[in-house]
Amino acid sequence: MAYFPAFLQLKDQRILLVGGGAIAAEKLEKLLDFSKEITVVAREVSDPVARLAREHCLTLLPRAYRSGEALEYDLVIVATDTVDLHRQIFEETRSSRVLVNSVDDTRYCDFIFPSYVRQGDLTVAFSTSGSSPAFAKHIRRWFEGILPEGVGEFLAQMKRLRNELPKGRERMQRFDTMARDFIERNFPRREK
Template identity: 60%
Template sequence: MSFFPMFMDMQDLKVLVVGGGNIATEKLEKLVDFTKEITVIASEVSVEANRLIKEHCLTLYQRAYRRGDIEGFDIVIVATDTVELHKAIYEESRGSRILVNSVDNTDYCDFIFPSYVKKNDLTIAFSTGGASPAFAKHIRRHFEKIIPDSVGPFLKKMKALRATMPKGPERMRYFDELVEKYFKENFK
């Protein structure tokens, strides 16, 4: 079975990150782009994770995870080195509507984090379904280099035009022409 690529509005979702080390920090760096409703539970917190927690006004409980901590959350990220904890939290979440991601352990995941590029309204995700996160990271880096910074203002213009023009084949044709022109001018 493979993972379905999906983009989700996380603005009002409550996220729990269990762990405070380097891997948890990587997940926090991604999550804060999409939501500030993040709670971290960790016995030890790295300097970088602590900086992110303070900078983005996240909630921190500096202690070990306790059964029941997932209650009230929509998404749980387990970013620890303890496989038993990954399994326990995943099993605890069964029967609820809580989505779980166990970092580096797809056996205990409802979803995975793709590697992604985000420039303003453009988000492009890359995934190997857990087969090789390193490959996804390298292809992401390739695309980061070729996507021009002008994509943000261009997409803002397109969004404004969509709001003013009636739907139909003429609008589609006009937008296709604008995008084609943008690509010719910005992607060599």
């Protein structure tokens, strides 16, 4: 079954990343686009994970995961090569509201990491529900190639106007026209 596309607000959410290798570094880089409230626990920590933790003042616990520890967090990412640990953490959190992602093992996932493009407030995510992360990566790269510069600035302008203009039909129509005009000026037209 396909995953429901939802965007999570990570502000004030406690995030635990279990693992310190190359895949953990990849997930950590993505998480840092949206939050700095991240704790990393890993027996062995790669240089990239250590550097990111240091640069972003993250909590780094150089030790093994402790049973039940996931319950102290809101979001848990398990990026290890130990399937038993993935299963253990997933099972520990079943009676709680903790969301778990087990890298490369959708059996133990409440959510998956999509491939995404971010420019200012625009975030576009691509997912194959775990069928082919490689396909999602390549479609993201294609989209990055057609995404014009200036989208972030345009959205910042729209945000300012949202705060300045009174709510109502006129404001909605103005925003609709501005968005349509921006897209028509800046995106390639699709051939029918």
